[in-house]
Structures are given as C-alpha cells and as structure tokens.
Amino acid sequence: MRLHLHQDSETLGRHAAKEAAAWINECLGEKGFARIVLSTGASQFEFFNSLIQQPVDWTKVEMFHLDEYIGLPESHPASFRKYLKERFVSRVTLKAVHFVDGERLPSDILDELEKAAGKGPFDLGLIGIGENAHIAFNDPPADFLVDSAYKVVALTDDCKEQQVREGWFAGLGDVPDLAITMTVSSIMSCRKIISCVPHEVKADAVGRTLATEETTPEVPASILKTHPDWSLHLDSGSASRLPIRVRGGIA
Numbered sequence: 001m002r003l004h005l006h007q008d009s010e011t012l013g014r015h016a017a018k019e020a021a022a023w024i025n026e027c028l029g030e031k032g033f034a035r036i037v038l039s040t041g042a043s044q045f046e047f048f049n050s051l052i053q054q055p056v057d058w059t060k061v062e063m064f065h066l067d068e069y070i071g072l073p074e075s076h077p078a079s080f081r082k083y084l085k086e087r088f089v090s091r092v093t094l095k096a097v098h099f100v101d102g103e104r105l106p107s108d109i110l111d112e113l114e115k116a117a118g119k120g121p122f123d124l125g126l127i128g129i130g131e132n133a134h135i136a137f138n139d140p141p142a143d144f145l146v147d148s149a150y151k152v153v154a155l156t157d158d159c160k161e162q163q164v165r166e167g168w169f170a171g172l173g174d175v176p177d178l179a180i181t182m183t184v185s186s187i188m189s190c191r192k193i194i195s196c197v198p199h200e201v202k203a204d205a206v207g208r209t210l211a212t213e214e215t216t217p218e219v220p221a222s223i224l225k226t227h228p229d230w231s232l233h234l235d236s237g238s239a240s241r242l243p244i245r246v247r248g249g250i251a
C-alpha cells in the first residue's frame, strides 16, 4: 500500500488523477490500450475534474463502470450512469464504454458485462470507499470469494442511509432495493488500484480499514491492503483518525 496524505480534496483529486494518467500512459506504451474501471460518488468529484484535463489518448482506453442501482432511470440525480456521462464520458473520446445499465434485464446486462470483462485484465481500478467501508456495492459483510465479474446485491439500510445523507435521494424509501456491483474478486484483479477517499465523514471507515493488518468481510475495504499495487489518497479530514501504527509509519 502507498499512502498519500493531502491537505484538501482538490489537491487529492489532482495528485490521484496525475497518478492514474501516468499509469494509463504506461499501459498505452506497453500494449497500445488500457482497460479502466471507474467508480462514482461525491468523493470522486475532484478526481474527475482533474482526470479530464490529463494528457492521455483516451481513444485507446476502454472504460468499465463499477456499479449501478437496478431500476433507477438515468435521468435521476443519483444515477451513476448520469454521473459518469456528465463528468467523464461526454468530456473525452473513449475507445469503448461498458455501462452497468440498471434499467435493462439484470441477467442480460450481467451476461454482457461478464463477456466484456473476460476479454482481459483491468489495468486500473478507481475504487472509492463508502462510509461503512464498502467498495462498490459490496457492503459488510462482503463476499470476498464469489468469482463472477459482477453480481446483483440487495442494498442494506446502512448503505441506503449513506446515499440519503449525501443528498442523492429524498428518503430511504426512494433508494432502490437492488443494485448490480462489480465483485470484490474482480476489483482485486485490477493490475493497479487507486482509491480517492477525502472528507472527515470517511475518517472512521479509513481508520477501521487500516486498524490492523488483517482483512475482514466486516470492513470490505480492508481487502485492498492485500493488493500488490494499492494507492490510497486521503485528505486531512479522512486521515484524522488514522491508527497510530500507520501514523507512525508516515511521520
């Protein structure tokens, strides 16, 4: 794990986007294309603002979408497709885009994504961490073993409450019950993982993720510590409850 501490979310987003672009360019130099997985959420705003300004030949980059609600129209403010289209896909010209289209029949979209994902390794995963330490919609207790690329999940109340708190939905009853998520094993198969985790509201999740060297399904993001190339970007808010053993290591 490489831990990067930044003063604020804007600096965090800029540095993480530079790191992502440098790695994508390395992949383009190595094999002529790159396959990237993108997450969404308020925590990724500054990253995307900076990513679209990076010197990358996006026409050689294939994008996979991390997760999406089932049955939520793309016109809804909480739609992750809407988010990605507005903040990234409409701003650059990509080689290919694989959305998790939650308005289609789940079995059809799962089949298509499985085939597309199976064509080769993901070079980069941009993986946010939720307030309950979820990665994508793998909420605690997360299944670390399922080996499909994506799966359907039932959203927990905890996860729904987080979405309401962030202002994406008016109330708990408005949050869909089901979603399609990239699985933990598929996320872990990315050659490189970058996590942008700004804001004080994530301090507890970050603290619990790094508390010990152990991994536990109760803290889904803890599995990221076992990835050979995981870069974690924090700001002063999210880093405010770092465990002493980690603080000691970076002092």
Ligand SMILES: O=C1O[C@H](COP(=O)(O)O)[C@@H](O)[C@H](O)[C@H]1O
Pocket: 038, 039, 040, 041, 042, 043, 044, 066, 067, 127, 128, 129, 130, 131, 134, 135, 136, 137, 166
């Ligand atoms: O639910 C999710 O959580 C993470 C973090 O989201 P945020 O709204 O707290 O920024 C997000 O990156 C991921 O795509 C999504 O599944």
